[in-house]
Amino acid sequence: MKLKTILKPLRAVAVAAIIATATPPSAAVAKGWEPVRVERQDAKSVVNVTEFEIKTAKGVIIVTANHPVQIKIFTILGRLVSCETVPQGTSQLTLPAHGVYIVKIGDMTCKVAV
Numbered sequence: 001m002k003l004k005t006i007l008k009p010l011r012a013v014a015v016a017a018i019i020a021t022a023t024p025p026s027a028a029v030a031k032g033w034e035p036v037r038v039e040r041q042d043a044k045s046v047v048n049v050t051e052f053e054i055k056t057a058k059g060v061i062i063v064t065a066n067h068p069v070q071i072k073i074f075t076i077l078g079r080l081v082s083c084e085t086v087p088q089g090t091s092q093l094t095l096p097a098h099g100v101y102i103v104k105i106g107d108m109t110c111k112v113a114v
Helices: 003-022
Strands: 033-035 044-048 052-057 060-065 069-075 080-086 089-094 100-105 108-113
Touching: 033 080, 044 108, 052 100, 052 108, 060 069, 060 100
Parallel strands: none
Antiparallel strands: 033 089, 044 052, 052 060, 060 089, 069 080, 069 100, 100 108
16 A cells, blocks of 8 residues: 555645634624623724724724614624624624634725734
8 A cells, every 4th residue: 555545635634624623613703792881992994984984902893883883793704703793883793713803884895914
């Protein structure tokens, strides 16, 4: 039996194990949107349009909207993290992992780093 024939299945198992451990199940689940009571000083504005503003801070995405709006958050790989309608005012979503996320509000889509 050739060494290549033996190593090929082992390589596939190793890659599958790495993929399975790279994104733990909890990494795709955010805690949920909650109202912001105190404005964070470390928040940086990403998008500021008439209807809403998106800011980021360490581990959170902050959205200020002048009317209720549906927000979808995806990982950079396309996995849905959150899909909720947030009320008028300022709300924040605590994310389970640092990284790059895609934020979709209405027809607007942007990339944010958290």
